[in-house]
Amino acid sequence: MNYCSHCGSSQLHKKQPKEDTHTRIVCGQCAQVHYRNPTIICGCIIEQDDKVALCLRAIEPQKNTWTIPAGYLEFGESTELAAQREALEETGMAVEICELYSVFNVQHMHQVYIIYRAQFVQKTQEMGSESSAVKWFTEHTLPFEQLSYPAIKTMLLRHSKERKTGCFSLYQGDASAGRITGLHPN
């Protein structure tokens, strides 16, 4: 941020407003306080029979690695709808949301991931430009050496195991800097 988005002034200062607990960017001209908010990434593990659908990333970061469909929650959108929209955009598949499966922080990226389990309904359009391939994987064919992030690997390993029992846990925790910690309360 170089200019105040409220008054256009370049007189921006870091300071702690009165009654606030954190340092903010404050405009020296109009006193507007500018907050920086973490972002929310919504996505889903798409299931059909004993398979899950993954996308090969066509773009950076992590180009040419496999991942689940996921992306930024849009303004005015619910987290469930965002997960469905990302599935449609990145795989071309309509899905139905089953339940929440992972809520984790990636602190160094200032992101919170909200991931659902989803059921494949039907292919309704071509995959979008963010994917260069979409493929179904069983637990035996999952591309563990070619996944986008350690947190995705950990989640898919857990999903493979739990699928056999039909009893799914909820993961909550932190995946910052490759470290995967957290609770599995169920």
Place this chain on the structure above:
Amino acid sequence: MNYCSHCGSSQLHKKQPKEDTHTRIVCGQCAQVHYRNPTIICGCIIEQDDKVALCLRAIEPQKNTWTIPAGYLEFGESTELAAQREALEETGMAVEICELYSVFNVQHMHQVYIIYRAQFVQKTQEMGSESSAVKWFTEHTLPFEQLSYPAIKTMLLRHSKERKTGCFSLYQGDASAGRITGLHPN
């Protein structure tokens, strides 16, 4: 947003960037795309024996109603730490996070709530200026007619019931415009 925070220009236009699926605010001068992100509210239900701690709001909105400690997730902070910090700031209590209890959207406010169950550890400081009182309530004394929002009432009713069984569910859904819908998968 009146001015581009990148170059200071007032030539801001609404348009859909190429390869994008949504309309954005784009600078006509430097072509910077400005995204609007929903915000994350973290909080917790503080438990001790058969009681929960609530705060009486000293500020608007919903001044003079009872609520759980909750507030905006800060940049670089995890959702668990945010819930602990809000508990400390608004009640003066140090707490330990137990597990995720509710993840819900308030779409018309562009907010996602992430609420934990937490265990009281000790009182370590005075309550902050956002609260005018902090009090422990049993299920029989909960101030249901004086709670801040319908979603808080629904959550505390569920918590009271589940507490007797010791078996807690996870709520995920939508609390927009007073409507409480969603899944209780556990």
